[in-house]
Amino acid sequence: xxxVEQSLFLxxxxxxxxxxxxxxxxxxxxxxxxxxxxPGAGLQLLTYxxxxxxxxxxxxxxxxxxxxxxxxxxxIADTQTGDSAIYFCAEKPLWPPAGGYNKLIFGAGTRLAVxx
Amino acid sequence: DxxxxxxxxYLVKRTGEKVFLxxxxxxxxxxxxxxxxxxxxxxxxxYFSYDVKMKEKGDIPEGYSVSREKKERFSLILESASxxxxxxxxxxxxxxxxxxxxxxxxxxLTVV
Numbered sequence: 001x002x003x004v005e006q007s008l009f010l011x012x013x014x015x016x017x018x019x020x021x022x023x024x025x026x027x028x029x030x031x032x033x034x035x036x037x038x039p040g041a042g043l044q045l046l047t048y049x050x051x052x053x054x055x056x057x058x059x060x061x062x063x064x065x066x067x068x069x070x071x072x073x074x075x076i077a078d079t080q081t082g083d084s085a086i087y088f089c090a091e092k093p094l095w096p097p098a099g100g101y102n103k104l105i106f107g108a109g110t111r112l113a114v115x116x
Numbered sequence: 117d118x119x120x121x122x123x124x125x126y127l128v129k130r131t132g133e134k135v136f137l138x139x140x141x142x143x144x145x146x147x148x149x150x151x152x153x154x155x156x157x158x159x160x161x162x163y164f165s166y167d168v169k170m171k172e173k174g175d176i177p178e179g180y181s182v183s184r185e186k187k188e189r190f191s192l193i194l195e196s197a198s199x200x201x202x203x204x205x206x207x208x209x210x211x212x213x214x215x216x217x218x219x220x221x222x223x224x225l226t227v228v
Contacts, residue, residue: 004158035219040125040222041221041222043206043219044160045207045220088159090159091188104159106158106159108156108157
């Protein structure tokens with residue numbers, strides 16, 4: 001079935017790079033997403049990648065996709081205290097067919113703690 | 117600016133009460149969703165709607181129902197609240213074919 005897995009915690013020093021990893025099971029997925037949730041807030045889309053891409057870069061964020069291993073990672077360069085949050089990986093499977101709805105399958109979230 | 121608004125940030129209800137969680141979006145989106153978020157489990161889809169008066173069960177619909185009488189509003193109903201429904205509830209919306217789902221700020225419900 002569909003499943004998205006992430007490690008639950010990551011602690012990094014301010015200024016270092018953070019790498020948050022995710023694995024998924026549905027090889028038909030068309031889009032893969034990273035959402036950020038700050039304390040007491042809803043989810044905010046950080047970035048997404050099409051399944052036919054290997055890499056996407058957006059300022060301090062780099063997304064790497066290994067389709068063979070079904071592995072997705074989010075790298076945050078020069079991590080700041082404002083990056084402390086929960087990061088969710090999500091996939092959008094092809095099933096059900098397009099024209100119906102956008103069903104996202106979420107991982108459990110990785111809590112990133114940034115310390116001085 | 118994109119906006120999904122949930123009517124309450126925090127709610128405390130008693131076991132057995134009927135509870136309404138309201139969500140409104142101002143983006144004319146077709147799709148609307150209700151998720152619950154629990155530590156270590158991530159977001160789980162309760163119900164979604166792809167049009168007015170249309171609804172589909174998600175992964176954990178038991179104990180919940182929904183109502184979508186108008187395009188901009190999607191309500192989650194707990195017919196008889198139970199303590200295992202204590203959770204953070206997140207509403208989201210998206211365009212029919214769009215890649216991005218926009219989330220509300222969440223409602224933290226405690227059932228005592």
